[in-house]
Amino acid sequence: MDTLPKQVKIVEVGPRDGLQNEKNIVSTPVKIKLIDMLSEAGLSVIEATSFVSPKWVPQMADHAEVLKGIQKFPGITYPVLIPNLKGFEAAVAAGAKEVSIFGAASELFTKKNINCSIEESFQRFDAILKAAQSANISVRGYVSCVLGCPYEGKISPAKVAEVTKKFYSMGCYEISLGDTIGVGTPGIMKDMLSAVMQEVPPAALAVHCHDTYGQALANTLMALQMGVSVVDSSVAGLGGCPYAQGASGNLATEDLVYMLEGLGIHTGVNLQKLLEAGNFICQALNRKTSSKVAQATCKL
């Protein structure tokens, strides 16, 4: 594996993307403890919460308390999701130093999700990015549906490249390319990345693979072979999929770390402590882990 990166930054999205898609509401102290345990596991980026309206995402209603309540370890960043300027301001007031914004490579998905066109969404994001720049706050951009859309079906790599380029030029320091419904396979991942990398440097890219069809790790491996060195994942593979009842969600961080360690790629993560964090949150959620590594190492 000569072309693989020597180190990979893992962006842990369990507390946000994971929990957001879990049916059982988890208390604020449990969320805080989870994030603290993840901090101790050596992860360097932990997406803490989402400043969205509790009407839409009840799980994230306690966003301000969570952000204020977690221990902020030096060297670790705790980005939060923000859908709009109002959310941005609330996040900053609660102490956020980094925010994430969510776009999509699909017009229909954007319409259904945030009730506007891709172009209109850029105008909203532009306002946020300008405010973030003034406040010295880093912004990470997400592009959803990069390998397929639950409404439109096939998504062209050119469209993904266009949206990604826009985010990058507006000032996002990193863009996470999300296979939102997990339909992608390695060849399609490669085609999409080839198109995007012609517009945006690989160092500014991340992949965010869902494991709905079991393809996440293979897709992630392909992305690494293409030069991507930032990967999103969720402890215990938390989160289901709102588009496929019963399906699984994010790639499990434990399984990702297992592969990276096996490849000799540095992550900075302590797998044992990560497993403990996963075990903790699964008990709190009263569910079994979706991580195969956790399943294999548990003592029944």
Added chain:
Amino acid sequence: MGNVPSAVKHCLSYQQLLREHLWIGDSVAGALDPAQISVLINLHCFQPYVSGFSVSLAGSVASIHWETSQLSGLPEFVKIVEVGPRDGLQNEKVIVPTDIKIEFINRLSQTGLSVIEVTSFVSSRWVPQMADHTEVMKGIHQYPGVRYPVLTPNLQGFHRAVAAGATEISVFGAASESFSKKNINCSIEESMGKFEEVVKSARHMNIPARGYVSCALGCPYEGIITPQKVTEVSKRLYSMGCYEISLGDTIGVGTPGSMKRMLESVMKEIPLGALAVHCHDTYGQALANILTALQMGINVVDSAVSGLGGCPYAKGASGNVATEDLIYMLNGLGLNTGVNLYKVMEAGDFICKAVNKTTNSKVAQASFNA
């Protein structure tokens, strides 16, 4: 994902996605009649990219490769060796009645799979699940174009297998001395002696023999296994007459790096066309490891429908890679398999209900609950 409310709004149903939204293509050569096949061939078959179109074939649930993105260097055709009825069931706690096993195998025979490992002629004392090996072998319908290998650990098992109608056999070696001792109570060298007897007898009767090498990427007793040892054992099996060697990551500990190093070593001694990989998904690494093997030119992959089978060495762990998930990846890569994914999912659904367990296939999980 962003502000996705928990209620799903008007999106394509998953049945629709799978049937019509064609990047989840389905190679269905086994399920179509000749007229339909010729339509396919005329329309698109041998091109790396297909610009979007849709063909509906009346009365058929077939869908066609839409956008298949062929990674360069990958084999065009991959043979899947279905080990669910043997490796899968062998590691399931619930003993499955003979008639269910037979029905299960008959269903698999109609999916387009060309090799289905049926049973194991081992002593029922060791593997109670396989006690009905003779009845299963005699009871299944042997479809033309499908092969039904059986495991034969020794000459006695071999003769029983042949008497029961077996026309292909497999022998199981290991790249670890400790594993060999604990598993079949003899050293690697002694086991090779036994296998040689079996394989020679098989060849004498024109019965092909497949060799398995367990612990190719790690051993539950010894830990790390060197690629050199795997090569040595593989070479022994190949030179005694096994037509194909299946390299097994028995406890699923391998990762793409160790897979690559092992294959690089083995490929120096054994032709690519005679190699297969058999990946367990105990640590979720199977598909990534298989992708690596494909990138190195391997074009035979073992899998088990529904990811049947646990792991006797890691309580609670999962077992084989799920055939459905493998086919999904191969379809997406534009590789031909000849296997109908939907029919495999249906066979998987059947056996899971019979064994009263939830499937280990993510594709099945995403599709059947929608």
